[in-house]
Amino acid sequence: RKEVEQDPGPFNVPEGATVAFNCTYSNSASQSFFWYRQDCRKEPKLLMSVYSSGNEDGRFTAQLNRASQYISLLIRDSKLSDSATYLCVVNDEDKIIFGKGTRLHILP
Amino acid sequence: GAGVSQSPRYKVAKRGQDVALRCDPISGHVSLFWYQQALGQGPEFLTYFQNEAQLDKSGLPSDRFFAERPEGSVSTLKIQRTQQEDSAVYLCASSLEGAYFAAFFGQGTRLTVV
Secondary structure, eight states: OOSEEEOOOOEEEETTOOEEEEEEESOTTOOOEEEEEEOTTSOOEEEEEOOTTOEEETTEEEEEETTTTEEEEEEOSOOGGGOEEEEEEEEETTEEEEOOOEEEEEEO | OOSOEEEOSEEEEOTTOOEEEEEEOOTTOOEEEEEEEOTTSOOEEEEEEETTEEEEOTTOOSTTEEEEOTTSSOEEEEESSOOGGGOEEEEEEEESSTTSSOOEEOOOEEEEEO
């Protein structure tokens, strides 16, 4: 089983809609969780950390479910500029492990 | 500069040639990570340093890959006798310490082996 699994998509979503995707992780001892965004041919950039209680940053909400070992990202009122690949990131001791990413296309 | 800097941005190597990729992390960041990213895939972990100590090199695909960070700052990833399957983007990231702080990435080095 892969350490971090994501639905690769693509998710094709009309502008203004709400979209959510999940990521599952295999190591129950993981303590750090992040979402990164990666644009085509660019480096990954930190979108937000994911805290146990869930957290929100503008239109973005991240949640952690330790019992089921998944994290989620919700994007409200999606913009064309949200089109990107979203990478789920989990620590494995001192390593940072990435999922393969979920591609999101926001349609005008 | 304020961010992670990698050089060169692009490298074309003939099969069998040795290459060296450089990473200059954010000042004060203790931890440094190297990743390999193939087209359409997520970054794959290669190796991790805490200061000058290489604490994990389990992701290095073969003994042709070697990384160092002798003074706990700049790091070099060396690939000997490059093969076509080594073609990828090599990403470097640094964090304050370990995997409990977010990591910040450089722009990567795109290696093409011909």
